[in-house]
Amino acid sequence: MVLTLILSLSLAAGGGGFLSVREHQSGTSEVTSLPDSLSQEEAQKEEGTASSKEEAVAEEKSLPEEEASSEEEGASEEEAPAEEKPASEEEAPSEEEGASEEETPSEEETPAEEDGSEDGQAVLQKAQTMYAQYNYDAAIRYLKEQEDFDSNKDYMDLAAKCQVARQSLVEYPLENITHVFFHTLIYDTSKAFDGDSDEKGYNQMMTTVSEFNKIIQTMYDKGYVLVSPHDMATVNEDGTMSRGKILLPEGKIPFVLSQDDVSYYHYMDGDGYASRLVLDENGQVKAEYIEDDGSVSVGNYDMVPLLDEFISNHPDFSYHGRKGILAMTGYNGVLGYRTDIAYKTGENLQDDQKAFLDNHPDFDYDKEVEEATKVAEAMKASGWEFASHTWGHMNATDRSAEDLKTDNEKWEAYVAPILGKTDMVIFAFGADIGGWEGYSMDNEKFAYFKSRGYNYYCNVDSSQYFVQITDQYLRQGRRNLDGYRMYYNPDMLSDLFDVSEVWDSSRPTPVPEM
Numbered sequence: 001m002v003l004t005l006i007l008s009l010s011l012a013a014g015g016g017g018f019l020s021v022r023e024h025q026s027g028t029s030e031v032t033s034l035p036d037s038l039s040q041e042e043a044q045k046e047e048g049t050a051s052s053k054e055e056a057v058a059e060e061k062s063l064p065e066e067e068a069s070s071e072e073e074g075a076s077e078e079e080a081p082a083e084e085k086p087a088s089e090e091e092a093p094s095e096e097e098g099a100s101e102e103e104t105p106s107e108e109e110t111p112a113e114e115d116g117s118e119d120g121q122a123v124l125q126k127a128q129t130m131y132a133q134y135n136y137d138a139a140i141r142y143l144k145e146q147e148d149f150d151s152n153k154d155y156m157d158l159a160a161k162c163q164v165a166r167q168s169l170v171e172y173p174l175e176n177i178t179h180v181f182f183h184t185l186i187y188d189t190s191k192a193f194d195g196d197s198d199e200k201g202y203n204q205m206m207t208t209v210s211e212f213n214k215i216i217q218t219m220y221d222k223g224y225v226l227v228s229p230h231d232m233a234t235v236n237e238d239g240t241m242s243r244g245k246i247l248l249p250e251g252k253i254p255f256v257l258s259q260d261d262v263s264y265y266h267y268m269d270g271d272g273y274a275s276r277l278v279l280d281e282n283g284q285v286k287a288e289y290i291e292d293d294g295s296v297s298v299g300n301y302d303m304v305p306l307l308d309e310f311i312s313n314h315p316d317f318s319y320h321g322r323k324g325i326l327a328m329t330g331y332n333g334v335l336g337y338r339t340d341i342a343y344k345t346g347e348n349l350q351d352d353q354k355a356f357l358d359n360h361p362d363f364d365y366d367k368e369v370e371e372a373t374k375v376a377e378a379m380k381a382s383g384w385e386f387a388s389h390t391w392g393h394m395n396a397t398d399r400s401a402e403d404l405k406t407d408n409e410k411w412e413a414y415v416a417p418i419l420g421k422t423d424m425v426i427f428a429f430g431a432d433i434g435g436w437e438g439y440s441m442d443n444e445k446f447a448y449f450k451s452r453g454y455n456y457y458c459n460v461d462s463s464q465y466f467v468q469i470t471d472q473y474l475r476q477g478r479r480n481l482d483g484y485r486m487y488y489n490p491d492m493l494s495d496l497f498d499v500s501e502v503w504d505s506s507r508p509t510p511v512p513e514m
Contacts, residue, residue: 123142123143123155129315131161131165132315133320134252143159166247169247170247172248172254174243174246174467177465179255180258180481181327181480182207182260183482184259184261184268184274185212185301186272187272192273193506203511204482204484205482207481209306211486211503213306214501218496219255224252224253224317225248225252225317226257228319228325229256229458230244231244231320232469233455239455241472241473246319256478258326259303259327260389261327262304262327262328262334263333263334263335264336266352266356267352269290274302275287275289275336276288278298280298285308286300287300289301307323311323322383326384328388328419329389329391329428332353338363338365338368339368343368376418380420387422387424387426388426390407390411391408391411392407393428395429396433397432404445408452421453425449427459430460432457433446433449455472456476457474457475458475458478460479462489479493483511486499
């Protein structure tokens with residue numbers, strides 16, 4: 001049978017509100033998937049009933065038989081579906097502390113010039129980056145820590161420049177901070193838009209490299225600056241939350257950026273996407289891309305290396321070194337590495353996982369985990385953050401608190417050891433655990449996530465701003481910047497960019513309706 005993920009807007013183009021997601025099932029024999037398989041357990045539960053669901057969609061290939069009709073009402077996301085498998089017998093117990101706050105990244109050292117004053121040049125370059133990223137107090141402290149500060153005119157001049165600049169900072173209203181997100185970027189549009197069954201969903205929910213580059217450049221030109229939810233609210237020692245403070249020069253506009261499902265799922269093979277993230281010979285995070293002849297190229301084929309390079313050239317696009325957040329599942333592994341325990345045990349494998357292992361007889365699970373961990377560590381050191389997207393791309397609206405607990409235990413056991421603990425949940429499908437009025441401790445799902453250390457929660461919302469900050473959590477809505485939104489609601493993105501100036505002409509039109 002052909003599984004279709006159905007999404008629909010809850011409001012008219014100009015209105016705010018959540019996106020609703022529904023899955024629809026039609027056909028008779030084999031489940032196929034677009035953005036990826038939903039979980040086996042859900043598909044088995046819902047098989048035969050999904051065809052009665054309403055709302056529109058992205059086609060799926062290789063879906064496990066579980067999440068065939070799990071979508072949410074309220075805050076749903078136009079997102080690539082994903083699969084969930086039963087827990088393996090070797091599943092590790094959940095960690096004592098489920099999540100912890102990610103701290104502001106430290107500034108990276110810049111390689112020194114070979115001019116006889118390597119250390120001095122490196123110090124100055126690092127402080128100059130802090131200055132460019134509005135971190136004036138940190139730059140002053142760093143410069144004054146140098147033993148030769150009082151005799152180094154360059155240090156003293158930059159410190160004085162920082163003191164002047166910080167006087168011009170103004171506090172930005174936290175409730176007016178928007179959050180935008182992408183899925184994996186399409187590098188080769190001729191492969192993604194090739195007329196096969198996946199084209200429809202790719203066209204609706206994905207963004208091309210060309211579009212991403214133009215969007216980011218336009219937002220930079222308008223004065224946008226990357227911040228983190230951790231800048232918007234901080235966690236106190238007792239687990240309560242306090243409002244943060246973001247100070248920027250007049251005219252600068254803070255925003256949050258995230259990318260979902262950066263696992264390079266099996267179903268995407270050969271469709272014009274990168275295959276995984278790697279470290280190049282300089283220790284920089286890049287993306288691998290498999291060419292038609294099987295050779296592997298390394299370069300800027302997805303959002304992480306593209307944004308890294310952009311910020312390297314435009315450091316003032318980042319607030320205190322911030323970059324983006326990657327919302328990660330675990331059932332196919334992470335960052336393109338096949339790190340789920342099923343690849344080690346050989347149990348509960350989906351067909352595409354079996355095919356992968358058959359085609360890679362020398363697969364080394366421990367090495368895969370090691371390499372993925374190195375990439376994740378390099379990313380965090382340079383300002384990237386990770387969030388849980390649930391291990392099995394689970395619909396948190398529809399699933400029980402017990403289901404979410406089981407899923408999160410798998411995330412903590414098999415994803416957190418690689419990416420690190422996180423205190424952020426970016427809900428798969430945008431499917432939230434509560435209504436617009438907010439969470440409370442009598443909400444069993446929220447009480448569980450909070451007990452595991454999650455303090456930041458993101459759904460999908462079509463309005464420009466959706467921010468709630470309480471003494472228990474920060475909650476923020478996200479806006480999808482994809483083919484569907486750009487084609488049908490360009491006016492909803494006008495605060496960010498002009499769609500006519502970023503649209504990739506290789507994208508088929510009309511974009512299929514949801």
